[in-house]
Amino acid sequence: MPLNDDVDDYRNGWPPDKFEAAPCVEPGGMVEPAEIAEMFPDARVGGGWYPGAWRVEQGGNGGAITARPAENVLHIAASNWTIDPADPANPNRGIAGWNSSARACNGYNDQYGNMQQYASVWSAVNGTKDGNWRNRTWEAWNPEGLNGTAEQYNASTYTAEQCERFSDLLAWDHIENDAILDDMSDSRRASHGCGAHRYGIDPWRVSGGEVWTAHAGKTCPGTARVRQLPGIVARARVIASAVSTGRCTYLPAGRVNLAVAIARTGGVPAPTPSPQPIPEFELTEVGMFIMYGPGGAALCGPGYVQHLDEEGYQHALKIPGIKQIDVDRRGWDVTRAILLQGYVADKITDGLAAIPKA
Numbered sequence: 001m002p003l004n005d006d007v008d009d010y011r012n013g014w015p016p017d018k019f020e021a022a023p024c025v026e027p028g029g030m031v032e033p034a035e036i037a038e039m040f041p042d043a044r045v046g047g048g049w050y051p052g053a054w055r056v057e058q059g060g061n062g063g064a065i066t067a068r069p070a071e072n073v074l075h076i077a078a079s080n081w082t083i084d085p086a087d088p089a090n091p092n093r094g095i096a097g098w099n100s101s102a103r104a105c106n107g108y109n110d111q112y113g114n115m116q117q118y119a120s121v122w123s124a125v126n127g128t129k130d131g132n133w134r135n136r137t138w139e140a141w142n143p144e145g146l147n148g149t150a151e152q153y154n155a156s157t158y159t160a161e162q163c164e165r166f167s168d169l170l171a172w173d174h175i176e177n178d179a180i181l182d183d184m185s186d187s188r189r190a191s192h193g194c195g196a197h198r199y200g201i202d203p204w205r206v207s208g209g210e211v212w213t214a215h216a217g218k219t220c221p222g223t224a225r226v227r228q229l230p231g232i233v234a235r236a237r238v239i240a241s242a243v244s245t246g247r248c249t250y251l252p253a254g255r256v257n258l259a260v261a262i263a264r265t266g267g268v269p270a271p272t273p274s275p276q277p278i279p280e281f282e283l284t285e286v287g288m289f290i291m292y293g294p295g296g297a298a299l300c301g302p303g304y305v306q307h308l309d310e311e312g313y314q315h316a317l318k319i320p321g322i323k324q325i326d327v328d329r330r331g332w333d334v335t336r337a338i339l340l341q342g343y344v345a346d347k348i349t350d351g352l353a354a355i356p357k358a
């Protein structure tokens with residue numbers, strides 16, 4: 001039984017295209033980057049680079065794009081590699097050298113909170129198999145390197161610097177990209193936020209959860225790190241609150257100075273409530289409908305969005321009883337996210353549109 005983690009799969013000869021790989025197909029079909037760029041103008045498909053990481057651009061899984069809102073999934077790497085601050089963007093060393101062919105993670109966080117990012121957060125990577133269509137994959141240093149046992153992995157915690165780096169990353173992703181600051185708790189499609197790879201690995205996977213590995217029993221990460229997740233998310237909320245109110249900035253790239261990093265958020269801010277996912281929009285049930293806005297026109301239904309050209313639009317207008325919902329740029333974006341990603345799947349009956357409040 002494979003005890004260890006993702007890098008271990010690679011070391012044991014898995015070809016890169018088999019590495020927790022799966023087609024990144026949304027329920028509505030494959031979405032091309034150009035289409036995403038048009039429909040999600042705020043997504044900065046060519047961007048999505050966390051400013052606190054050294055950028056070592058290696059790309060993702062065939063140009064596929066992760067869904068919105070994307071989830072952030074934390075792992076444990078079978079590596080005790082520390083990024084060399086004198087050569088922080090070398091693509092051939094440590095995890096960077098491994099990932100150049102595996103295309104398996106968006107970034108790596110070492111024991112001091114030094115982070116490298118390999119793929120835009122909008123690029124799908126081969127890190128979580130059936131979750132690749134929506135999950136970012138973040139690998140993390142562990143002290144046992146390649147030789148850890150399951151017992152050691154279960155006892156291993158993220159260092160304080162690693163936690164602060166991950167929290168900073170999550171805060172940035174929340175503010176910039178609408179990532180949700182909640183503990184996913186499991187791998188169900190209706191669960192959103194930050195998760196552990198293990199949420200999608202048997203025997204820890206819950207009934208109905210997505211399968212995030214080809215290796216049941218893989219200790220990625222171990223118990224101690226899974227237990228740190230709620231704290232990492234809570235700290236991310238504090239940082240997000242401080243950054244958004246101008247009290248501090250994101251961490252710079254490099255080693256985390258823990259005292260400075262903790263002090264930057266100042267005092268003890270009031271706990272922030274779980275963010276409402278779509279606070280400035282009203283959700284309206286409309287069944288099948290035409291969404292019309294700056295991105296063009298689309299025919300929409302539960303789990304279905306079909307971009308319409310002029311001919312398709314004229315045809316759709318003739319569907320008996322069809323309604324047209326006019327949206328602004330952001331309403332377009334949010335509606336599409338709802339329909340394609342089961343963002344509020346348990347509430348969808350016929351269809352749901354996000355209408356900007358006046």
Ligand SMILES: [Zn+2]
Binds near residue numbers: 075
């Ligand atoms: Zn993993």
